[in-house]
Amino acid sequence: MTVVIGFEGSANKIAVGIIRDGEVLSNPRRTYITPPGQGFLPGETAKHHRGVILTVLQEALNEAGLKAADIDCVAYTKGPGMGAPLVTVAIVARTVAQLWGKPLLGVNHCIGHIEMGRLITNAQNPTVLYVSGGNTQVRIEKADISISLNYIDTLTFLLTLTNMNSLYCFYSPGYNIEQMAKKGTKYIDLPYTVKGMDVSFSGILSYIEDAAHKLLSTGQCMPEDLCFSLQETLFAMLVEITERAMAHCGSQEVLIVGGVGCNLRLQEMMGVMCKERSARLFATDERFCIDNGAMIAQAGWEMFRSGHVTELSDSWITQR
Structure with missing residues (x-):
């Protein structure tokens, strides 16, 4: 041993x-x-x-x-x-x-x-989507496509500028955004940039930084709508490039790891894609x-x- x-x-x-x-x-x-x-x-x-x-x-x-x-x-x-x-x-x-x-x-x-995800889920040879506060990667055999995913946390900080500090706990910004998104009903169009296996989130961050004050102060949307829209857009982009990676290498397994990986909405969206491809989704909870x-x-x-x-x-x- x-x-x-x-x-x-x-x-x-x-x-x-x-x-x-x-x-x-x-x-x-x-x-x-x-x-x-x-x-x-x-x-x-x-x-x-x-x-x-x-x-x-x-x-x-x-x-x-x-x-x-x-x-x-x-x-x-x-x-x-x-x-x-x-x-x-x-x-x-x-x-x-x-x-x-x-x-x-x-x-x-x-x-x-x-490695923790592989251990806990017993996935054999998955396409891995690694999403966390500082790193996002889709692993296809020996190739990595890397981008930054700090936007969930960034939106959390932007929302504090609306004088709603008392409403939110910052123990886990991503978790709080996920909970707020569940109450969102209005989708706000955000930049969606996917080119092959390349993903750009910079337009989303710039848009939110410029528009958050205006949209919230004028009542065009609620904070929950902004959280909902951000999640739907970011996760749709991640699901798209993961599916493309699976198609390239004939993969029938997806493993989601990293702190953002325990987001239930991301798991749900990825699960829909996997079901359509007759593939299996593996994910863990916040413990791992x-x-x-x-x-x-x-x-x-x-x-x-x-x-x-x-x-x-x-x-x-x-x-x-």
Whole structure:
């Protein structure tokens, strides 16, 4: 049996998870919560992580019923992500590995999401749609198409400018947008740009930034309508390029991973497409979609079993 502990802290989540041969033994985490309407800055986020990471580590060991001697390898998120939080996690992981006398493994955050999705859903050879706050990728065999998907969070911040701070909780902006969208009834036309496997979201962001004040202040739409329209447009674009990827490689499976991947509307829209193609959809819930330590442990487990180890001299981080 091989036991791997994984440290994740690439953004506002700090987490430690333990995997034993495909079994999740523990997966505690903490979230850095900012005041309404404010994003999380790297320095402040790192300060939060430093304050709780040892507590989360102890929780992971206690929950798994293990001690340091039971761990075979220490994995940590090497990147991509925010510099200061990543450095915090890397330092702790390096220290723990040396104190415990265990090998160290730097893991790619994106690969962690994908490996966790494969483990939990048991998907065999899926086309993978990876959607999170900072990364969006469709993986077709060895090719990646990458774009940025910060617009759900951006819309959240724009809505605070309408003096409705008291109405919304910013513990999870994406979740709140999803709940508001369920109440939307009016679709607002937004830019829709798909060219082959290339997707552009920049027009949507520019439109919302320019139009949000006007549309809301003049009563042309409600915040719920804006949330509904954003979700429908973004997700339709993602479903289109995922279907095109499936057609290119004859895939009959789709796996959705990443924090945005637990959005039920995205899963519903993707499910309709899959049904029309007689394909299968795989997705997980917030326990494993949102950044967590177990996903780093699982990717580390795969790497360690394949003979990979990260030397201390190479145990740096990368934001890209």
